[in-house]
Amino acid sequence: MSEINKDVQGSSKDINEVEIFVSKSLRFGVLLSGAVILLGLTLFLSSGEGGYPGSTYPTRLRDIFAGAFEMKPFGVILAGLVLLICTPIMRVGISALVFLKERDWLYVGISAVVFFILVSGFFFGK
């Protein structure tokens, strides 16, 4: 047990820094996306219209953000959902940077590999 404790204590300060930073960035992502989705939902419920013909809605990033800037309810909601989807990806990128700052090369490598797989998944997934 004593060996475990020594190991943990040796790196606990570094880990705390990573944890606090990752937690803060996640909270920022969650609050921002939650607020945008809520704004969109309120707009939709108060006007009763999505801002698009019939029950359609945009599915491409460019159209979603264009709609959001015009304050079309569905555009705003989907922009918030896109932000929500981006939070975990952003979190991986931020972890890599924090590990880099702490010169934990092994985990810089691991985070970078995960980030690369994630991004490449977006391009050639389907």
Next chain:
Amino acid sequence: MKNFGVVIILGILIIGVRNVTIVAIKILLVSISAGVLGSILGLGGGIVVTPALTLLFGVDIQHAIGASLISVIATSSGAAVAYIKDGITNIRVGMFLEIATTVGAITGALIAGLISPKLLYIIFGLLLLYSALAMLKKTKEELPEEVPLHNVAKTLKLQGEYYDKALKKNISYNVDNVYSGFGVMYGAGIISGLLGIGSGSFKVMAMDVFMKLPLKVSSATSNFMMGVTGAASAGIYLYRGDISPIISAPVAIGVLIGATIGAKIMQRMKSKTIRKLFIPVLMYVAIQMMAQGLGVKL
């Protein structure tokens, strides 16, 4: 997060209660409970959201799965804020195993069209059933005992400690069977890619049954990882138009609120209690999966 609730209630008063609003509120309430359960068990909330949307609200399965994916990501990020801050999530374990789940998720997405998933359903269903049985043996133990530190785990610095709010003490723990855990995580990734779910049950199983982490650490770390696996396939669902704004908006907000609450409750629960909640859910998912593989409708 509490402000969300206040804003929603004010919003409702201003808008006046209309039919669409009532449905949105109902979905919101169901999603809050999904977020609570998902964050406590490390399962993502899809287990509640998908059947609730299809059975109670008559949403078609395609849009229900899209919303379920949103609920997985929302549970993950919502709960992770508290779990990471309180040091329960093992970020190194999560990050290392994410290599397996993301590669698995892409494998799953690529083979989705090539093979019949029926055999996979049966295999994975059996694997879940096995782990439910393995967990039954552990119902009496609060924390894993005498776990050796695997060589690879030592190199990767996977061991850790956390403060258990139910036991009111610091718990240090070791990590065993890194290879098997990594393998099961790859399987979890494949399932995610095939089905568009967070496959939290497999993630918790890999960490709890194979790597012998404390259950709370397994659940929190599974939650943490699930958002990444979900995000890996969310883009595809978005382009396909499966993520409907009307359905997904109340789901996202409800689950974010629920996950924040759940993450606070879980820390004060005993691992034994969490496990007692977890085993029946695991068996339900196992049976459902095997039934799907055998073509039986439940």
